[in-house]
Amino acid sequence: MTVGIVGYGAHLPRHRIKVEEIAKVWGADAPSFKKGLGLVEKSVPAPDEDVITLSVEAARNALVRAGNLDPQKIGCIYIGSESHPYAVKPSGTVVGEAIGAFPGCHVADFEFACKAGSEGMFVAYGLVKAGLVEYGLAIGADTSQGAPGDALEYSAAAGAAAYIMGSKNIVASIDHTYSFTTDTPDFWRREYQHYPQHAGRFTGEPAYFRTVMGASQTLLEQVGMKPADFQWAVFHQPNGKFPMRVGKMLGFTTKQMEQGWLAPRLGNTYSGASPLGLTAILDVAKPGDKIFMCSYGSGSGSDAFVYTVTDRIKEVQGLAPLTTDMLDKNKIYLEYGEYAKFRHKILKAEGV
Amino acid sequence: MRDVAIIGVHVTKCGEIWNKSFRDLFVEAGLGAIKDAGVDHIDSMYIGCMSGGLFVGQEHIGALMADYLGQAPVPATRVESACASGGVALRTGMLDVASGHSDIVLVGGVEKMTDIGGDEATYALATAADQEWEGFNGVTFPGLYAMMAVAHMHRYGTTPQQLASVAVKNHDNGSLNPVAQFPMKITIDAVLNSVLVADPLHILDCSPVTDGAAAAILVPADRVGKLGKKQGVKIIGSGHATDTIALHSRKDLCALEAVSKSAAIAYAMAGKKPTDMDVCEVHDCFTIAEIMAMEALGFFEKGKAGRAVEAGDTRIGGKIPINTSGGLKSKGHPVGASGVSQAVEIVEQLRGESGARQVKGAKVGMTQNMGGTGASSVVHIMEAM
DSSP: OOOEEEEEEEEOOSEEEEHHHHHHHHTOOHHHHHHHHTOSEEEEOOTTOOHHHHHHHHHHHHHHHTTSOOGGGEEEEEEEOSOOSOSSSOHHHHHHHHHTOOSSOEEEEEOBTBTHHHHHHHHHHHHHHHTSOSEEEEEEEEEOOOOTTSGGGGTBOEEEEEEEEESSSOSEEEEEEEEEEEEEOSEEOOTTOSSOEEOGGGGIIIIIIHHHHHHHHHHHHHHTOOGGGOSEEEEOOSSSHHHHHHHHHHTOOHHHHGGGOOHHHHOBOGGGHHHHHHHHHHTTOOTTOEEEEEOOBTEEEEEEEEEEEOTTHHHHGGGSOOHHHHHHSSOEEOOHHHHHHHTTSSOOOTTO | OOOEEEEEEEEOOOBOOTTOOHHHHHHHHHHHHHHHHTOSOOSEEEEEOSOHHHHHSOOOHHHHHHHHTTOTTSOEEEEOBTBTHHHHHHHHHHHHHHHTSOSSEEEEEEEEOTTSOHHHHHHHHHTTSOTTTTGGGTOOHHHHHHHHHHHHHHHHOOOHHHHHHHHHHHHHHHTTOTTOSOOOOOOHHHHHHSOEEETTEEGGGBOOOOEEEEEEEEEEGGGTTTSOSSOOEEEEEEEEEEOOSSGGGOSOTTOOHHHHHHHHHHHHHHTOOGGGOSEEEOOOSBHHHHHHHHHHTTSSOTTOHHHHHHTTTTSTTSSSOBOTTOHHHHTOOOHHHHHHHHHHHHHHHHHTOOGGGOOTTOOEEEEEEEETTTTEEEEEEEEEO
């Protein structure tokens, strides 16, 4: 039984903050941050946006592209995030209720740093493949945290991507998937900590690059394909530089990667990152196109997928907002003070 | 006192060595030096390490390294003198052999600096300054050396371009060294346009944070060829001196008195003068440090080293090649190991084993290693046997 994506959707906040605006506050050198991180601005969630609201918007767009699928047919909902609004109480229950999928539905929130979204995609795909559910909804969403003045503050962004997996009316089949996991502690946030900690450059070579290379090379070997066999490729994008560098190390070209390379204008949407890049690719893909995707989550692991786009893609692309439109249009730029308020870095005094 | 020679050396790859631990690095260097020397045992060990406690949470380093090198129960002593730890360990090992107490001594240096973040590494390094008068008031080494640079520029007209010339030359040399952390060539413009750390020092004026280790085997000079297989390099001069730990207590911000004094002792012991040196490794933790150290060592008159670097006098093939290894700037600065890695470079130069960066006909070489802003300095002069 061929299983794959039957509907997909994205949602991005409208607000942005530029690298210069953050650097100005901290007396940092904006050009070196822009060059070092390979990004110019990032998305910022509004005060009334969180992982749940972003997920609902993305899920609704996915349902539309799934041919206005009856939500009651969705047998599982998995939301991957490292910024679930509650430490205890799932995001998935609110999202499932909001889209009308309940009560006959299995729900769980996933967390695996930046790869929790692709993890949900893997599990939903697996349950459909096993015949346990007819349709499964997987969402990668984050309103990620960066401590004031930390390098992460320049990149930690917000966004969501939703995928409905099924075996009928597929827009992109999942041909193969492979996961690569090791105990590599490069980035973490303990309970009660508001901001994550990271091990500086250790997050690069021994963590991101080793893991993404490990997953990607093995998957390519398993399917007997080479980078030139794909029209598109998308990698986890913690900044603008890493995905392009790892893609080129594997043999992919800028042309194959630039459509899904959102980080330079979006920042790092963590669990949403490579799933959002995939939505931007599906928005323009043609029937028969092969897509390579590899996520990365600190700790560390990668989920890699090979997709083949079907004829149905052309019918659904225009049914919901295009990802690059949400990325590039209708933006509202914030000054650091507004940003600090939006992200609860400064709080209004009680009773004022 | 017996004459002492080095008969085996080894330095690890320097850099962010993710897959090797503190002890792994030392063991790699120690085994490499033992193999190079061809000795079948050692009698004692001295290990230079500035701050295992702050960098990796490990103290009791002498016993640890003897254990992991498979040499317990030999006596093993950790030597700490901030960034001069390695050089002082070398001198301590030399004195052990010279005294007749030990015949085969392993001198090593090790530092694992990248397991912690930049702020923590900066703090660990800053503990080598005067904490009460400097560190606790917020000054770190880039700031202290920047003040020295400003004073030198003000008095002698040393220019940012001359400072940058030090970095450019050292990266050129480092590009020829397979163990260098940053073996890329750079330009004057690249230095001057790099991020400003503490005016006038840019990031490319500063040595990096580095993981690495180095080791050497010392034996009595009259037993070279009997205790090991390698050609010996004799330590003919050794000097060690100290100065005020706080920069503001110095009589002259433009002079490194401990360097001058340690050099004078070493020159006197060796019966040599600055013009006798064929090659020298100088403690270039910052570009201004190399300029001031060269003046203190007597290679150039006070205030003239900057111009000499700009003129190419310190390049390989110049009047006095300085930091052929790439120096701390390009090869890397694993602080406790740096003094020993300087000795590795000079031994290899005097053996004629330095490949593309070989100084032709080098017979006499020098190492100068210092701690803090020059509160400790140790100088060794070596001669091919």
